[in-house]
Amino acid sequence: MTERVAIGLAALGHILLLGLLSLGLARAFEPSDMAPDVTPVEMVDIADAATVTKMPEPSMAAAPRDAGAPAAAQMVPDAPLTPVAAAETPDRVSDVAAQDAIAATPAVPVKPQAAPAKRESLDMGALASLIDKALPDAPVKPRDPSGFAKSIEQAIPRGARVSPRQMATLEQAIRAQVAPCWNPPTGGADVAGMTVVLKIRLNRDGSVVGAPEFVSQTGATEGNQAYARAFVETARRAVLRCAPLSLPADMYSYWREFELNFDPRLMT
Amino acid sequence: MQMKFMSILMLAGAIALSGCARNKDTLPPPPPQAAPPPPAAPVIDAPGTVPPPAEVGTTGIGSEQENFVAAAGTDTVLFDFDSYALDEEARQILGAQAGWLAQKPHVRVTIEGHADERGTREYNLALGERRANAAKNFLAAQGVDSARMSVISYGKEKPAVDGATEEAWARNRRAVSVLVSR
Amino acid sequence: MLTPIALTPIALARILLLLLLAAPAAAQLRVDITSGVDAPMPVAVAPFPTGVAVATPAGDTAALGRQVAAIISGNLKGTGLFRPIDAAAFPAPAMADVSRPGFQPFRTAGAQALVGGFVTANADGTLTIGCYLHDVFSEQELVRQGFTVTPAGWRRAAHKCSDLVYGRLTGESGYFDSRIVYVAESGPRTRRVKRLAVMDQDGANHRFLTSGQALVLMPRFSPVNETITYMSFANDRPRVWLYNIGTGQQQTVGDFSSMSFAPRFSPDGGTLLFSVTSGGNADIWSYDIGSRRQTRLTRANAIDTSPSFSPDGRRVVFESDRGGSQQLYVMNADGSGAQRISFGDGRAGSPVWSPRGDLIAFIRMVGGRFRVAVIRPDGTGERLLTDSWQDEGPSWSPNGRVILFSRTERNGRSTLMSIDLTGRAERRIPTPLEASDPAWGPLLP
Incomplete structure (x- = not known):
């Protein structure tokens, strides 16, 4: 039985070979420099799988929950600012806008026409300010001195003094709770030296007021904007993931508002 | 009885196949694949749909190669790891090969260079070429006309024996003199 | 908008005084986070819903929606940078949830990002596959894009979506549609x-x-x-x-x-x-x-x-x-x-x-x-x-x-x-x- 199969295969192979060779003979006279091993095979025409950058309307039409809302509003890819965020200082809003503005750079393919024009002009300015901040040697963000002073006043409870040791313990408590929530992007192209500073405002229960605010960033260049943005987002995400933070209540004035400097240089 | 008949048929088939394979260097380019496998579904190679490749040495002229091996002792010389130097044994073998070739001025020879698996693919192709050239140069020095000789390297693509042992590697580091008719 | 404000001498003096008083406590607490978790980021890849299941040469659109999600999940997992969460850990979104998902179930499941989308059959025989990425914690939509493909090319849409998600979350270009x-x-x-x-x-x-x-x-x-x-x-x-x-x-x-x-x-x-x-x-x-x-x-x-x-x-x-x-x-x-x-x-x-x-x-x-x-x-x-x-x-x-x-x-x-x-x-x-x-x-x- 196995022999029969073997013979069959051998014969088949031979016939096939002869057939192929005779075909090959015919090909040999074709005036072309085709290689012997040529096998023109069917290719999936990749051009057919066209990528469309227009937004898929069907989903919108089919989304009952959105039925009452104007379709255009649903098309805005920029996440609406949360109410809390919108109620924050102008400083804050512009920072959020700046982040959104990056989203408007060519790195993101879809930008529905529905985006309000008014918003766009705001984004341009915010983008400029962000680029300014992104420069490695850019000076520290100018601040409103009166506001700054006021915040320092508020940070120091009258008559109360906290020892350096207590401060170190507080720092350690924050670090210990935030670091395990941070998934920094590793192995990125231009990663060396990239850091971001966020300002955090906390309620007494340790929950985050609004969203962490972008303060400054180092290591961002023209060529790594998308990476720089993703980097900032990992830091924001870390804070939100870890909230509410559990910190000593009697030191609230110290952690009511503070900055976090995310710097992965110690990670490989 | 039937078994025997089958065996003869198989043998005939094998000879016919090897005959085709032997002449492949003079044949026109092979044609397209009979039927391209359908996309999206990985197709396992069915046995028999692909002709077997020529075995090492099958490009030679059968009977002459036998005579050659009988006279020279072997058609193969071996090398040390990552080396193309001819040792004393290799020189003696090549000397005997040159003696036989001197008697047969009409015979052409291709020297195939091979490497063991312990080198990268690219490097081993170059190393096989060095080995084949080392053998060719020695034969030329013994009086074999260079115009009768050609070299080809298969790197580590055609080992003589399978296996990841010192013995297998030693047998695969080789240059083989293969007689060809033109 | 940030605008530099000139520091008057009085303001400067006030700040200096405050800084001196505040010592040793810094003016504002700044904590360095110098380490994080070097582990794959947990993401949820939800099955892509379809409005009405339509039969196509590549299978019906409901089944395609699940397969698209499976391909994206496999692609992301293979990078070593992401850990797709078992789809049993969260409810499968309906068509209406795609652009405005409820984030709580995904937060509970431990996902940091949500990949979603939909599959619809078009009148001309093509498919449109929508692709959305949301940040689960900030509840923001990070990116979206649609792809129109022939039914035979549906896998490419899944790869394109994977590239989009990978690119947005890592800031680098992807490599899946290759x-x-x-x-x-x-x-x-x-x-x-x-x-x-x-x-x-x-x-x-x-x-x-x-x-x-x-x-x-x-x-x-x-x-x-x-x-x-x-x-x-x-x-x-x-x-x-x-x-x-x-x-x-x-x-x-x-x-x-x-x-x-x-x-x-x-x-x-x-x-x-x-x-x-x-x-x-x-x-x-x-x-x-x-x-x-x-x-x-x-x-x-x-x-x-x-x-x-x-x-x-x-x-x-x-x-x-x-x-x-x-x-x-x-x-x-x-x-x-x-x-x-x-x-x-x-x-x-x-x-x-x-x-x-x-x-x-x-x-x-x-x-x-x-x-x-x-x-x-x-x-x-x-x-x-x-x-x-x-x-x-x-x-x-x-x-x-x-x-x-x-x-x-x-x-x-x-x-x-x-x-x-x-x-x-x-x-x-x-x-x-x-x-x-x-x-x-x-x-x-």
């Missing part, structure tokens, strides 16, 4: 049949390109079009070939009387580099595909091979035994100024310059084993990524984050593997037969 060319192997090792084959990056859409009658080795994709270059032993003439896999047209490269091998394209696809032997010596040549001009670049009495251009096309890394053993060298594109960059134990070969430019992948041979390693172009920072019997033929993903290679076990079995730059996401690429010499093609348009 193909791999490699050598399919069958038969005993002493009589191996080798055929060129091409497939999607994840092993789908596999097809053979050659019949196996001629020994073929070292295929490489052009970075710009559908051409591959490879080495064939057709007619017992081992030469470098060009093969347009779109038209099927093939041609030998250059006019050489001896073996040419180890070809590789320049970054612009216009030039080939390869080795040509001459009397046991192997030198590197360049070949301009347009003008067919061939130029010899190296002249050392040595084995010079495995050339690979830097992404800017100005330098070439190659291997040579000119110093006594197989090592890596970097030279200018005109062949001048060769400098050895690999040192240390053992031999080094098969270098390939990363498309990102920052690293060179190569094979470190030490203790009888071949291991995939990376090194900076200046020769510093060597790092071993794999540890097996014989890992060979490294090839970069289009974004320079993943290295594809072939692994031969001690028993001779050969398979395709990939490993990411962190070294933690090693995985096998499925192939119908044994496989070697993989080469990653560019991202598809």
Whole structure:
């Protein structure tokens, strides 16, 4: 039985070979420099799988929950600012806008026409300010001195003094709770030296007021904007993931508002 | 009885196949694949749909190669790891090969260079070429006309024996003199 | 908008005073977070809903929605950077949830990001596959895009969506909508049949390109079009070939009387580099595909091979035994100024310059084993990524984050593997037969 199969295969192979060779003979006279091993095979025409950058309307039409809302509003890819965020200082809003503005750079393919024009002009300015901040040697963000002073006043409870040791313990408590929530992007192209500073405002229960605010960033260049943005987002995400933070209540004035400097240089 | 008949048929088939394979260097380019496998579904190679490749040495002229091996002792010389130097044994073998070739001025020879698996693919192709050239140069020095000789390297693509042992590697580091008719 | 405000002397004095009073407590607490979790980011990839399930040649749209999600999930997982969460941990979204998902279930499931979308059949027979990425904690939509494809091309939409998500979350370009060319192997090792084959990056859409009658080795994709270059032993003439896999047209490269091998394209696809032997010596040549001009670049009495251009096309890394053993060298594109960059134990070969430019992948041979390693172009920072019997033929993903290679076990079995730059996401690429010499093609348009 196995022999029969073997013979069959051998014969088949031979016939096939002869057939192929005779075909090959015919090909040999074709005036072309085709290689012997040529096998023109069917290719999936990749051009057919066209990528469309227009937004898929069907989903919108089919989304009952959105039925009452104007379709255009649903098309805005920029996440609406949360109410809390919108109620924050102008400083804050512009920072959020700046982040959104990056989203408007060519790195993101879809930008529905529905985006309000008014918003766009705001984004341009915010983008400029962000680029300014992104420069490695850019000076520290100018601040409103009166506001700054006021915040320092508020940070120091009258008559109360906290020892350096207590401060170190507080720092350690924050670090210990935030670091395990941070998934920094590793192995990125231009990663060396990239850091971001966020300002955090906390309620007494340790929950985050609004969203962490972008303060400054180092290591961002023209060529790594998308990476720089993703980097900032990992830091924001870390804070939100870890909230509410559990910190000593009697030191609230110290952690009511503070900055976090995310710097992965110690990670490989 | 039937078994025997089958065996003869198989043998005939094998000879016919090897005959085709032997002449492949003079044949026109092979044609397209009979039927391209359908996309999206990985197709396992069915046995028999692909002709077997020529075995090492099958490009030679059968009977002459036998005579050659009988006279020279072997058609193969071996090398040390990552080396193309001819040792004393290799020189003696090549000397005997040159003696036989001197008697047969009409015979052409291709020297195939091979490497063991312990080198990268690219490097081993170059190393096989060095080995084949080392053998060719020695034969030329013994009086074999260079115009009768050609070299080809298969790197580590055609080992003589399978296996990841010192013995297998030693047998695969080789240059083989293969007689060809033109 | 931030506007600088002039500091009046009074304001300055007030601040200074406050700073002095505040000591030792800093004006504002700033905490350095210098470490994080070096672990894959948990993401949720929800099945893509469809409004009304419609039968298509590729299956009904509801089933496609689940398959699209499965492909995206597999792609993300394979990067080593993401950990897709089991879909049982959260409810499958309805069509209405796609653009405005409820985030709480995904937060509870531990996801940091949510990948969603939908599949709909269009009147003209095409499919539209929508792709959305949300940040689960900030509850923001990060990116969205739709893809219209023929039913047969639905997998590409899933890959495009994967690239979109990967790009938005990592800030780097993806590599999922791409193909791999490699050598399919069958038969005993002493009589191996080798055929060129091409497939999607994840092993789908596999097809053979050659019949196996001629020994073929070292295929490489052009970075710009559908051409591959490879080495064939057709007619017992081992030469470098060009093969347009779109038209099927093939041609030998250059006019050489001896073996040419180890070809590789320049970054612009216009030039080939390869080795040509001459009397046991192997030198590197360049070949301009347009003008067919061939130029010899190296002249050392040595084995010079495995050339690979830097992404800017100005330098070439190659291997040579000119110093006594197989090592890596970097030279200018005109062949001048060769400098050895690999040192240390053992031999080094098969270098390939990363498309990102920052690293060179190569094979470190030490203790009888071949291991995939990376090194900076200046020769510093060597790092071993794999540890097996014989890992060979490294090839970069289009974004320079993943290295594809072939692994031969001690028993001779050969398979395709990939490993990411962190070294933690090693995985096998499925192939119908044994496989070697993989080469990653560019991202598809």
